[in-house]
Amino acid sequence: MLTRKQHELVCFINDRLEETGVSPSFEEMKEALDLKSKSGVHRLISALEERHFIRRLPNRARALEVLRMPERPERKAAPAAAASVPAPAARGNVRPAPQPANDVVEIPLHGRIAAGVPIEAFEGSSMLAVPAALLGSGEHYALEVSGDSMVEAGILDGDYALIRRTETARDGEIVVALIEESEATLKYFRREGAMIRLDPANRAYEPQRYTPDIVRVQGKLSGILRRYD
Structure with a gap:
């Protein structure tokens, strides 16, 4: 999307x-x-x-x-089940969340990580049932992953990224970074001198470098949910 x-x-x-x-x-x-x-x-x-x-x-x-032109998004059927995987931007319809299982909690599902707008814009959009074991302390939300820039970290297109809200991050952590208050991305966070470097986990793509004043951390990756259709 x-x-x-x-x-x-x-x-x-x-x-x-x-x-x-x-x-x-x-x-x-x-x-x-x-x-x-x-x-x-x-x-x-x-x-x-x-x-x-x-x-x-x-x-x-x-x-x-x-290579291809975008099509009108279609809502997909809800997945039959969700399996957990260890943790390693167009705005559109959010895919139906995985069905609840035992010992689950519901967290906000704010849309796709490539949505291109601040995360706050998705408040109350939907809820996602998540196994409680995947979440630690703190407030969490979920985003649907779009694209292949993090595949070498085991994060695939269509996965649900479980994010713990925070405004700070240490080098090497995978974060949701908002750039110039307009575009959100899921990348490795690193400091490089006076710059912030956002690293993909795909050798086909180059790191992105920004001055700290235009990058705002909106959360850190806690885990991943994956659908098996």
Whole structure:
């Protein structure tokens, strides 16, 4: 599921390729989406690459290829069961939560980690039944994972990430980070000099570096729920 801006960008790139056969420039993409800076374009393109909607063609400047176009999201049937796995952005419909089992608690299910808006915007959206053994102390919420940027940490597309609310993190912890109050992402948190580095767990993607003033930690990963369909 794509955010509104991600959807707008892939459509803009596709239209320009069909019209001229040449990818639009970063400046043209920034103006078309009414973004404040080109860094926002870079984040959107990286997110679209992670979700396999576009790819950059090697050894060619301004070369982007649209791999697939987004479709209208469809609500899927509720999974029959959920199994636990050790812990290692478009806003859309949230998949039905796994069915409750014995010794479970319900926590808020706020949407997909690629939703592209602050986590607070999802308050009260739905509830997820979670085995109590997966949660420690503190307040928790859940997010549905989108994309493959954390696959080498055992976090797959469609998993439910169980997040403990916190505004602080230590190096090496997997966090929900909100960038410029607009885009949420699940990444390894690290400090690199005066910068914050958000590392994917997929060698196909590059780390993301930001100044501390535009990154806000919204929680740390406590566990993962996975559906087996």
